[in-house]
Amino acid sequence: MNTRIVAFLTLALAAVTGPAVAADQKLNVIATTEDLASIAREVGGDRITVESIARGYQDPHFVEAKPSFILKLQKADLLIVVGRELEIGWLPPLIQQSRNARVQVGAEGYLDASQGVRILDIPTGQITRAMGDVHPQGNPHYWLDPENGRAIAKSISDKLSQLRPNDRPYFEQRLAAFNTRLSDALKKWVAMMAPYNGTKVVTYHRSFPNFADRFGLDIVGYVEPRPGIPPSPGHTLDLIQEMKRQNIKLILVEPYFDLKTPDSVARATGATVLVVPPSVGGVKEAVDFFGLFDYNVTLLVNALKAAAGK
Numbered sequence: 001m002n003t004r005i006v007a008f009l010t011l012a013l014a015a016v017t018g019p020a021v022a023a024d025q026k027l028n029v030i031a032t033t034e035d036l037a038s039i040a041r042e043v044g045g046d047r048i049t050v051e052s053i054a055r056g057y058q059d060p061h062f063v064e065a066k067p068s069f070i071l072k073l074q075k076a077d078l079l080i081v082v083g084r085e086l087e088i089g090w091l092p093p094l095i096q097q098s099r100n101a102r103v104q105v106g107a108e109g110y111l112d113a114s115q116g117v118r119i120l121d122i123p124t125g126q127i128t129r130a131m132g133d134v135h136p137q138g139n140p141h142y143w144l145d146p147e148n149g150r151a152i153a154k155s156i157s158d159k160l161s162q163l164r165p166n167d168r169p170y171f172e173q174r175l176a177a178f179n180t181r182l183s184d185a186l187k188k189w190v191a192m193m194a195p196y197n198g199t200k201v202v203t204y205h206r207s208f209p210n211f212a213d214r215f216g217l218d219i220v221g222y223v224e225p226r227p228g229i230p231p232s233p234g235h236t237l238d239l240i241q242e243m244k245r246q247n248i249k250l251i252l253v254e255p256y257f258d259l260k261t262p263d264s265v266a267r268a269t270g271a272t273v274l275v276v277p278p279s280v281g282g283v284k285e286a287v288d289f290f291g292l293f294d295y296n297v298t299l300l301v302n303a304l305k306a307a308a309g310k
C-alpha cells in the first residue's frame with residue numbers, strides 16, 4: 001500500500017477512535033478511593049500515574065463533589081470505582097460533567113472493582129430507599145478482606161493489559177509479585193489474630209464484615225441502627241443492653257464518625273472505643289494496602305490483649 005494512503009488511514013482511524021493514548025505515555029488512572037489507588041499502584045508500577053478522589057479519612061458514602069474532581073476525570077484514561085453503589089451519592093454527576101467518553105459507565109476506561117470479589121450482606125427481599133440503607137447491593141466495604149484485594153488486583157491487571165496490550169507481561173509480573181507479598185502478609189496477620197478468634201465486637205457502621213470474616217471477629221451489633229442512619233436513643237439503649245448481656249468489650253469506630261454515642265455506650269458497658277480506619281490514608285500510618293492491615297491488626301491485637309487482661 002502506498003505510504004500516503006497508510007498515513008491517511010491511520011489519521012482517519014485516530015479521528016474515529018478519539019485521541020488514543022500514545023504508547024510511551026503513562027496511563028492516567030483515577031480511583032475513587034485510596035484503597036483502589038494503592039492496589040492500582042502495586043500493579044501498574046511506573047507505567048501509570050494514579051490519583052484517588054476520596055481521602056481515606058472521609059466517609060466514602062458521602063464525599064463532597066469538588067470541581068477539581070471533574071478536572072481529574074477529564075484527563076483520565078481509566079476510572080476505577082468500588083461499585084455496589086458506594087459512590088452513588090457523589091460520583092455519577094462528576095463522571096457526567098467530565099464529558100470524558102473514556103470513563104463513562106460501561107466504557108473501556110471504566111472499571112468496577114467489585115467484579116470478581118466476594119460480597120457479603122447481600123440483601124434478600126425488598127429494599128426501599130425509605131429504609132435509609134446505603135448498602136442496597138450488598139456490603140461495599142469488601143476491600144477489607146485481603147483476599148478481595150487479590151481479586152481487585154487481578155481485575156486491574158486485566159484492565160491495564162486491555163488498555164496497553166504491549167505492557168501485559170509487565171502488569172502480570174507485578175500482579176504475581178503483589179500476590180506473593182500479600183500471601184505472606186496475610187499468613188502473618190491471621191496468625192496475629194488467631195488467639196482472639198471468635199471475639200465479639202460492635203462496630204459503628206457496617207464497614208468491617210469482610211475484615212471480621214477473614215480475621216475471626218464476630219460483629220454482634222452496630223452503633224448505627226441501619227447503614228447510613230445516625231444513632232437513635234432507642235437503638236443505643238438496646239445496644240447497651242445487648243453488649244452487657246454478651247459482655248462485649250470493644251467498639252470499633254471509623255475515623256469520620258462522632259465519638260459522642262460510642263463513648264457513652266462505652267461508659268455504660270465498660271467497653272473500649274477503638275478508632276479503626278477502614279481505608280488507606282484513614283490514619284497516617286496506613287500508607288498503602290499493606291500498611292492498612294498492618295496498622296489495624298496491630299491496633300486490634302493490642303486492644304484485645306488489654307481487654308483480656310482486664
Ligand SMILES: [Zn+2]
Pocket residue numbers: 061134135140141205206207227
Ligand atoms: Zn457503608
